[in-house]
Amino acid sequence: MILDDLVKVTTKRIAAEKAQIPLSKLQAKAEQLPVQKHSSLSKRFLQPGLHIIGEVKHSSPSKGTIVNDFPYLQIATEYQAANVDAISVLTEPDYFKGDLKYLQEISKQVRTPLLRKDFTIDPYMIYQAKSAGASLILLIVAILSERQLADYLKLAKRLGLTALVEVHDESELKRALNQEVELLGVNNRNLNDFSVDLNNSLRLRNLIPQDIPMIAESGIKTTADAKKLKDAGINGVLIGETLMRSTDKTELIKQFKVV
Numbered sequence: 001m002i003l004d005d006l007v008k009v010t011t012k013r014i015a016a017e018k019a020q021i022p023l024s025k026l027q028a029k030a031e032q033l034p035v036q037k038h039s040s041l042s043k044r045f046l047q048p049g050l051h052i053i054g055e056v057k058h059s060s061p062s063k064g065t066i067v068n069d070f071p072y073l074q075i076a077t078e079y080q081a082a083n084v085d086a087i088s089v090l091t092e093p094d095y096f097k098g099d100l101k102y103l104q105e106i107s108k109q110v111r112t113p114l115l116r117k118d119f120t121i122d123p124y125m126i127y128q129a130k131s132a133g134a135s136l137i138l139l140i141v142a143i144l145s146e147r148q149l150a151d152y153l154k155l156a157k158r159l160g161l162t163a164l165v166e167v168h169d170e171s172e173l174k175r176a177l178n179q180e181v182e183l184l185g186v187n188n189r190n191l192n193d194f195s196v197d198l199n200n201s202l203r204l205r206n207l208i209p210q211d212i213p214m215i216a217e218s219g220i221k222t223t224a225d226a227k228k229l230k231d232a233g234i235n236g237v238l239i240g241e242t243l244m245r246s247t248d249k250t251e252l253i254k255q256f257k258v259v
């Protein structure tokens, strides 16, 4: 199963990174950065309208290389100009061709809140995210124990980071709702077989309290897709491939915003 592989390579990578920059040093750096008023970020997604998270993604295990040309700074700048609510930056190198440096560089150029998109399995990665300029981190319920989920949520909160807690099905959602979750993501992609089903988001929205904003993730291609999600009470969409392949991202974001 791909998630198992991702956890394995990530564990290995983080061990190597810890040998480069020790936790204590990274922690010191992260702790001295200002703490943003983090609760306001998740609440923003409860405001009327469909909120957009644009993703900066070079490649993925399901699609391979998505774009050959990958001017990540330019893409992030364009997303910001189009007024997206947040920008998701893939930092996982082995399967997504991501890099922490993309996040670091983008954070120096844009003010839009940034989501570190990675397979968080160690507190070290949360300190890294903070140090690299992220405002949000991804916590994938499927790869975390109850203890880890609780601890990472607490750490994120302390550092002023908003956690996007990702679930794929009812049982994961149940586990997420046992915790103090402020922002929920429902992945429409099944990471076992890569099948995508927008109904996943539509179905799970009814099981999520209205005061918790929900983001539909993956496989959103058309404004009709986005409209269906919005009409079901979904607060935001996370769009990667469709935006990455678009030659007019600004126009497309504009269209997604007014569905």
Ligand SMILES: O=P(O)(O)OC[C@@H](O)[C@@H](O)c1c[nH]c2ccccc12
Binding pocket: 055, 057, 117, 118, 119, 166, 187, 217, 218, 219, 220, 238, 239, 240, 241, 242
């Ligand atoms: O490119 P898409 O189909 O629009 O999907 C974006 C995003 O949802 C997807 O990249 C994603 C959702 N959850 C993840 C977890 C890790 C890595 C990537 C992801």
